[in-house]
Amino acid sequence: MRRWPRCLIASSVLFAVACGGAATPELQLIEAAAEAMGGLRNVQQTTALTVKGEGRVFRLGQNTRPRADLPYYEVADYLLQIDFANQKWRLGQDRTSTFLTGSPVNGVRQTYGLDGDVAYDEQGDRTVRASDQVARDRWAEMYHNPLGIVLLALDETSTVSNLREEGGQRVVDVVAANGTQFTLYVAADTGLPSKVVSSSYHPNLGDVTIETEFEGYQETGGLGGFQARLILPRQYTTNLDGLTVSQYTTTSDTTTAIGDLSVSSDVRAASPPTETVTVEVDELAEGVWRLAGQSHHSALVEFDEFLVLVEAPQSEARTLAVIARARALRPDKPLRYVINTHHHFDHSAGIRAAVSEGLTVVTHRTSQAFFEDIVTRRHSVVEDALTRNPQPLKIETVSSGEPYDITDGRRTLQIATIVDDPHAEGMLMAYLPREGILFEVDAFSPTAAASPFAANLLKNIEDRSLRVTTIVPLHGEAATLEDLRSAVRRERPL
Numbered sequence: 001m002r003r004w005p006r007c008l009i010a011s012s013v014l015f016a017v018a019c020g021g022a023a024t025p026e027l028q029l030i031e032a033a034a035e036a037m038g039g040l041r042n043v044q045q046t047t048a049l050t051v052k053g054e055g056r057v058f059r060l061g062q063n064t065r066p067r068a069d070l071p072y073y074e075v076a077d078y079l080l081q082i083d084f085a086n087q088k089w090r091l092g093q094d095r096t097s098t099f100l101t102g103s104p105v106n107g108v109r110q111t112y113g114l115d116g117d118v119a120y121d122e123q124g125d126r127t128v129r130a131s132d133q134v135a136r137d138r139w140a141e142m143y144h145n146p147l148g149i150v151l152l153a154l155d156e157t158s159t160v161s162n163l164r165e166e167g168g169q170r171v172v173d174v175v176a177a178n179g180t181q182f183t184l185y186v187a188a189d190t191g192l193p194s195k196v197v198s199s200s201y202h203p204n205l206g207d208v209t210i211e212t213e214f215e216g217y218q219e220t221g222g223l224g225g226f227q228a229r230l231i232l233p234r235q236y237t238t239n240l241d242g243l244t245v246s247q248y249t250t251t252s253d254t255t256t257a258i259g260d261l262s263v264s265s266d267v268r269a270a271s272p273p274t275e276t277v278t279v280e281v282d283e284l285a286e287g288v289w290r291l292a293g294q295s296h297h298s299a300l301v302e303f304d305e306f307l308v309l310v311e312a313p314q315s316e317a318r319t320l321a322v323i324a325r326a327r328a329l330r331p332d333k334p335l336r337y338v339i340n341t342h343h344h345f346d347h348s349a350g351i352r353a354a355v356s357e358g359l360t361v362v363t364h365r366t367s368q369a370f371f372e373d374i375v376t377r378r379h380s381v382v383e384d385a386l387t388r389n390p391q392p393l394k395i396e397t398v399s400s401g402e403p404y405d406i407t408d409g410r411r412t413l414q415i416a417t418i419v420d421d422p423h424a425e426g427m428l429m430a431y432l433p434r435e436g437i438l439f440e441v442d443a444f445s446p447t448a449a450a451s452p453f454a455a456n457l458l459k460n461i462e463d464r465s466l467r468v469t470t471i472v473p474l475h476g477e478a479a480t481l482e483d484l485r486s487a488v489r490r491e492r493p494l
């Protein structure tokens, strides 16, 4: 795409005439910000940015309680290269997990980027195309830094309007040619950009605000010479609806060439991925099924007059497919409950869909407020099942130490808290005493690289004297109690 710079601020009559009049107050603010960053002309002549540093990347929706701090990866060797002229960027970083997990990483490089309207992720030797929503988010991310947003605002195809003051800062809206809207905050004292805000869509949270704050402005490095140095931030903090999702401490360089950041032609030619949902049914006992998915499973338990689903994971599409399959297995009985093991986003992504289908949610009391909030959130960017078919939340909660049984007199499903689970507070498991079947997730996944929560699960089983013959993890394949014991031994060798 060819981009035309706006006329420079009217310094001569000729320019003013050529540009059709003097700059608006909004553009004057942008031009003054560019001056504060090292000069309007220098900013306009900058086409590329290299940012290096270290920081933290937080795991949204994976905290131990819905309102607890987010767990994070420590990031080293962060390298972000942006080619503003061609709308391409590439980010690489080494991540080390600082939280207990079944799949820990230690300095593993993550690389992803954007080439125009194509987003991609590098996975080992392979590069795969990411979804169009990811591409839209990454396109906007390119302007979540002061240089990007000022260049965008100066671009003739953008609209800059609505100058106002908020909390001692001057604020303008910048709307790009593709309709994406950004709000730029400029500090009154320094004249430097302090924050960029734009909106996005998150499958669990719906419409969300993404905000990046800039602090610690300093002169950029690089070879310099005849090329100008700019004043850019050292600290970038990105928040999603007020939750910090990344923090970087960086140095910037606008003088080094960054090379061609184009994605290969076969990745560009590939179609954006579409979600594949398959539901495989395994009958574990009479009237007890595992509804297996690619990575996240559910289970179904039949009672005299109704059916109970365990878990609505991963996505709306998966949960709707699982619900349809469950109903097809016993079309004469209503599917009444969905048991949610814990609030983590990958295990609660289908709860809005389940509510839209009229299911009553059974979860731990710890997660009640979380789900009350989740069902009221706006999903206007993508209208999800609950937006299309609004239903009230029906919720029943389980408290630690109190039995919660679903029974018809013959079959009983005991829902219990996994006490002291370090993975999630108020983690639920579901146990069928007559069949000796235990449903659990994330406490023990047989194929995981590590099993840091297995010992606690075993303790819970022993403390409650559960006579478990089959463990049905909602990740991976069914296992025995002995499999769990060996995982515990591997984790803590004698």
Ligand SMILES: [Zn+2]
Binding pocket: 342, 344, 347, 423, 424, 442
């Ligand atoms: Zn989890």
